[in-house]
Amino acid sequence: MKLYYSPGACSLGIHIILEEIGKPYDLSLVALKEGAQHKPDFVAVNPKSKVPALDRGDGRVLTEFPVIAWWLGKSNPEAGLMPTDFEAETRCLEMLDYVCGTIHPQGFTRQFRAANFTPTEADQPKVVEQGKTLAAKYFETLEKNWTGGTYVLASGYSVADAALFFVEYWATRRSGMTLPPQLAKHLDAMLARPAVQRALQQEGLPA
Structure with missing residues (x-):
């Protein structure tokens, strides 16, 4: 997995979830203050031009914090981050x-x-x-x-x-x-x- 993030942005929450899960992942810096979210390389990853974005490792990318958080919790039940009730x-x-x-x-x-x-x-x-x-x-x-x-x-x-x-x-x-x-x-x-x-x-x- 790869998390596209900017330091201190809302992507911090997804970063924490990945650390809680404990599986290998990579970080890819998107310098929002420098406008990197609007540059072609990142727009190709996330046309919405914002973080977080998560490359799931299967060639597909998830966007939107709630969906990424939900997917990580549901796909890693052993971490206990998404209630089963x-x-x-x-x-x-x-x-x-x-x-x-x-x-x-x-x-x-x-x-x-x-x-x-x-x-x-x-x-x-x-x-x-x-x-x-x-x-x-x-x-x-x-x-x-x-x-x-x-x-x-x-x-x-x-x-x-x-x-x-x-x-x-x-x-x-x-x-x-x-x-x-x-x-x-x-x-x-x-x-x-x-x-x-x-x-x-x-x-x-x-x-």
């Missing part, structure tokens, strides 16, 4: 969608790429603040409706935790935000996992 799997997918479809674009893309949301440069600080406000709101929603223990699901650690981790990491390491208590505990638990430590080290990121 139908309801728990459903809730796992629900969290993947919320993180990737709401928290990421509305809460953090607004902060990191404010120009995408306004044609007026003078309005960009307002977009950033709006992103922080929305991210805080989404985190509070998770806090109030937390049904797991240390990890997201009552059934235990799963790919959903790797997804939640990357937005928690952005919040505390890039945005200067303070997480609600349960999410702060979740972040600490994730940072203590060897797979997370290895992924951060490999991407040159602080713990």
Whole structure:
């Protein structure tokens, strides 16, 4: 397998999942800040021009975080990263969608790429603040409706935790935000996992 990633991007969550699985894989750097996602070599891999993308090793490529996470969990059942109970799997997918479809674009893309949301440069600080406000709101929603223990699901650690981790990491390491208590505990638990430590080290990121 080969993961196309950019350091500190949402692909970090998939990187963590691969480390948890423990099977051999390669990393291929896509320098987003340099526009590498739009260059022919990467567009040939993923015409959507974004990370993560996963070459499964069979000549086929998967895109979209939730699908890659689900596929890795389902195709590596021995790792225990995807619940076998139908309801728990459903809730796992629900969290993947919320993180990737709401928290990421509305809460953090607004902060990191404010120009995408306004044609007026003078309005960009307002977009950033709006992103922080929305991210805080989404985190509070998770806090109030937390049904797991240390990890997201009552059934235990799963790919959903790797997804939640990357937005928690952005919040505390890039945005200067303070997480609600349960999410702060979740972040600490994730940072203590060897797979997370290895992924951060490999991407040159602080713990």
